[in-house]
Amino acid sequence: MLLTDEEKRMLDGQCGKGVMKAMELLVALGKAFDAERLIPVTRTHVALSGQEGDTYWCGLLADGGARCTVIPTTNPAWDVASLTKRYEVTAEELDLALRTVDVYRRIGAALTFCCTPGLGTNVPAFGEHIAFSESSATPYVNSILGARTNRESSVSALAAAVVGKTPLYGFHLDENRRGQFLVRVEAPLGEPYDWGLLGWYVGRFAGSRVPVLHIPHVGSRPSPESLLYLGAELNTSGAVPMYHIVGMTPEAQTLEKAFGGSVPEAELVVTKRDLREQEDAVSEKGGRINLVMLGCPHYTYAQIREVERLMKGRHVRDGVAFWILTSCDALELASRSGERERLAELGVDLVADTCIDEPCWKSFEGGLGITDSPKCAYYRERRGQPFVIRRLSGCVEAAVCGEAL
Amino acid sequence: MSEVERTYRCRCIVKGSGCGEAIVSREPMCFYLCDPETGTVIEKSHPLQGKSLAGKILVLQSGKGSSVVQVDGFYQLWVKGTLPAAIIVRETEPVLVASAVVVDAVMVDRLEADPFDVISDGDWVEVDADEQLVRVRAAQ
Numbered sequence: 001m002l003l004t005d006e007e008k009r010m011l012d013g014q015c016g017k018g019v020m021k022a023m024e025l026l027v028a029l030g031k032a033f034d035a036e037r038l039i040p041v042t043r044t045h046v047a048l049s050g051q052e053g054d055t056y057w058c059g060l061l062a063d064g065g066a067r068c069t070v071i072p073t074t075n076p077a078w079d080v081a082s083l084t085k086r087y088e089v090t091a092e093e094l095d096l097a098l099r100t101v102d103v104y105r106r107i108g109a110a111l112t113f114c115c116t117p118g119l120g121t122n123v124p125a126f127g128e129h130i131a132f133s134e135s136s137a138t139p140y141v142n143s144i145l146g147a148r149t150n151r152e153s154s155v156s157a158l159a160a161a162v163v164g165k166t167p168l169y170g171f172h173l174d175e176n177r178r179g180q181f182l183v184r185v186e187a188p189l190g191e192p193y194d195w196g197l198l199g200w201y202v203g204r205f206a207g208s209r210v211p212v213l214h215i216p217h218v219g220s221r222p223s224p225e226s227l228l229y230l231g232a233e234l235n236t237s238g239a240v241p242m243y244h245i246v247g248m249t250p251e252a253q254t255l256e257k258a259f260g261g262s263v264p265e266a267e268l269v270v271t272k273r274d275l276r277e278q279e280d281a282v283s284e285k286g287g288r289i290n291l292v293m294l295g296c297p298h299y300t301y302a303q304i305r306e307v308e309r310l311m312k313g314r315h316v317r318d319g320v321a322f323w324i325l326t327s328c329d330a331l332e333l334a335s336r337s338g339e340r341e342r343l344a345e346l347g348v349d350l351v352a353d354t355c356i357d358e359p360c361w362k363s364f365e366g367g368l369g370i371t372d373s374p375k376c377a378y379y380r381e382r383r384g385q386p387f388v389i390r391r392l393s394g395c396v397e398a399a400v401c402g403e404a405l
Numbered sequence: 406m407s408e409v410e411r412t413y414r415c416r417c418i419v420k421g422s423g424c425g426e427a428i429v430s431r432e433p434m435c436f437y438l439c440d441p442e443t444g445t446v447i448e449k450s451h452p453l454q455g456k457s458l459a460g461k462i463l464v465l466q467s468g469k470g471s472s473v474v475q476v477d478g479f480y481q482l483w484v485k486g487t488l489p490a491a492i493i494v495r496e497t498e499p500v501l502v503a504s505a506v507v508v509d510a511v512m513v514d515r516l517e518a519d520p521f522d523v524i525s526d527g528d529w530v531e532v533d534a535d536e537q538l539v540r541v542r543a544a545q
Contacts, residue, residue: 025506028418032497032514049473053480057507133472153472156503 001030001167002037010163018066022159029156030167039168043124043147044070044161045117047133047154048104050077050358055100057155061162062107072161073122074104075134075154076113076298076325078358079351093359109161113353114327116298118145119224121329126250129172131160136297136375138241139231144224146250148172151241171242177251178260179212179244181205187272189218192303193372193391195226198270199233200374201278205268206238212258213245221248225300229373232297236375282374283389286404290367291385292316292395295325296356296376301333303392307348308339310396316347317402321364328352348399356380370395370404410542414517415493417534418502421511423490424531427524427541428453428461435470436478436504444487458482462530463489464520468501475504483508491532493520493539513539 003011011027013020026038048054080097083089104111112121117132118140124130124147132138133152141147150170152160160166170176183202189195202211211234222230234240244252252258294307304324316322324343326334331352334340340350354360356371357379365384371377372395377387388404398404430453438448444459459482468475482488491511494501505512513534516523524530527544 021506024419025503028502028506029499031416032418032499032502047473049477051473051477052484053477053504053507054473056480057476060507135471150499153476153500153503155472155476155507156499 001027001035003027007038016065018061018064019162021064022061022066022162025156025159026163026165026167030169033167033169035167035169037168038165039129039172040164041070041131041160041166042128043122043130043132044072044157045074045122045132045134045137046072046109046157046161047075048077048100049075049154050097050100052096054154055096055103058103058107058158061158062103066107066162068108068161069164070161072109072157073112073114073117074109075115076353076355077101078355078360079353082351083354083360087360087363089359107158107162112328114298115355116228116300116327119228119300120327129166131157131166133157135235136228136232139235139243140228142171142242143231143244143249144227149241151235151239175260177242178210178262179252179258179264180209181211181266181268182264183211183213183268183270185213185215185270186217187270187275189215189222191391192223192226192229194275195222196229196233196372196374197275197278199230200237200282201270201274202268203234203236203238203240206234206240208239209265211240211243212252212255212264213243214255215245225303228297232373232375236378279389282377284368284386286388287368288402289320289370289388289398289404291364291369292320292322292399293325293356293369293371293376294323294392294395296371296373299324299326299330301330304330304334304339304343304350306392307396308343310393311343311346311348314346314400316399320399320402322348322399324348324350325354325356326350326352357383368404370398408542410540411523413523413539413541415513415537415539416515417537418494418497418512418514419505419510420534421491421509422531422533422535423462423511424529425461425490427464427526427528427530428456428458429464429521429524429526431466431521433467433469434465435468435475436482437470437474439478439482441481441485441487444482457487458489459487461489462532463492464524465492465494467494467496468498468504472500472503475500476507479504479508479510483510491534493524493532495520513537
């Protein structure tokens with residue numbers, strides 16, 4: 001790989017140990033993928049996780065004197081201040097969360113603690129070269145906004161934030177952004193939930209290939225939330241950081257443009273029945289629940305308002321906790337505008353800065369939860385809590401009667 | 406019987422060197438599914454389930470699993486000193502590379518021969534990533 005004199009100095013340790021480690025990672029990646037050189041990035045997002053390995057890496061760079069030059073926004077860990085008042089965590093878990101905040105603050109990250117940067121706090125324009133980690137964010141910024149990022153890990157995105165560069169390979173190059181297989185969608189699609197199920201279904205088939213969705217009978221254009229759900233699930237059941245929708249996404253105004261002149265490798269047809277069967281396959285069977293968990297990815301302000309509309313003033317059943325995970329911006333807006341207080345009176349709590357996959361939720365483990373996100377269910381299962389997966393209206397009805405149908 | 410040592414060129418991904426007994430994984434691996442105390446693979450139905458990677462030369466098809474868990478898996482093994490002495494990768498992927506750099510796990514790829522053909526379980530292997538060479542002495 002060709003390195004400039006300045007890049008060589010970074011790699012040799014002349015700019016400090018932290019910068020050297022970050023550079024080592026970028027060069028190793030570049031070599032592995034035959035990148036000819038590094039290119040500047042204009043934005044970064046780090047999927048901070050609050051796991052030891054990730055926190056160690058950030059500490060290694062920060063203690064080695066490195067600071068971010070392209071300020072990254074960050075994923076959530078969990079809101080220590082509010083959740084430790086409600087739920088038990090061990091001293092080690094609390095300590096790790098506090099250390100994570102400390103090292104990311106020291107390295108100069110913007111502590112947004114939000115997994116939907118492309119919807120608010122870190123929005124690239126078309127064609128920007130960026131380094132984003134977080135499985136729901138990368139498909140959104142690539143596919144919908146037309147920015148260019150690889151499927152970064154939290155550690156490689158942080159290295160890019162420090163150095164301000166990324167190796168030129170993969171989705172930074174035109175030829176790798178073209179569609180590889182065609183998906184003809186016959187199933188009707190409405191709210192974000194439908195798009196999420198479609199994403200999960202197509203992701204299983206995709207592996208790491210780029211799908212081109214052709215949806216001739218789409219009723220109404222999908223909302224940003226729907227597109228976010230589609231990408232989140234595509235990139236969880238599969239490894240799909242980019243997709244096209246013919247006539248809708250910016251690099252796919254026509255079928256021909258989406259494939260860049262090449263022929264689809266395969267074709268998949270998705271019917272209404274396929275999505276119904278997919279729902280049955282990913283969801284647990286109904287039953288009594290102890291938790292409603294929404295906000296994987298983080299709920300927007302519009303989705304919070306939709307929850308209030310569907311609640312119709314009814315109270316959540318005793319013995320059921322109802323949590324909506326959201327961005328600090330949406331939480332602030334809901335506080336000012338009144339939704340937060342009104343929902344709290346009904347037993348629905350909002351929390352910012354928090355992910356579903358964190359130790360603060362362990363007191364619910366062993367019981368059954370309900371969510372509108374297959375991704376949420378997938379990660380929570382690893383921690384010992386099975387989830388029923390239903391559309392939002394089904395989640396709300398389950399909250400009110402204490403049982404998922 | 407005389408021992409035959411063969412030498413192969415490779416490409417350095419993470420510098421350093423290591424030697425030890427070979428252990429071959431024809432399946433991709435998620436290091437989060439190893440017991441950090443012993444380096445033993447605990448992933449159900451993985452071909453290496455029950456075998457330890459600690460101190461060995463791991464010949465690996467590729468990596469799998471989300472970046473968060475792979476990085477944490479490497480980290481936990483590193484803390485306990487149960488990482489392989491070096492890793493020879495057949496199909497490199499980004500998360501595996503990033504995870505190895507984080508803890509300085511010696512890693513090479515692009516062996517000039519297919520590593521599955523020329524290295525077997527129990528062979529003595531020396532990996533010199535700095536010189537980009539792998540030496541193999543077949544088990545008797």
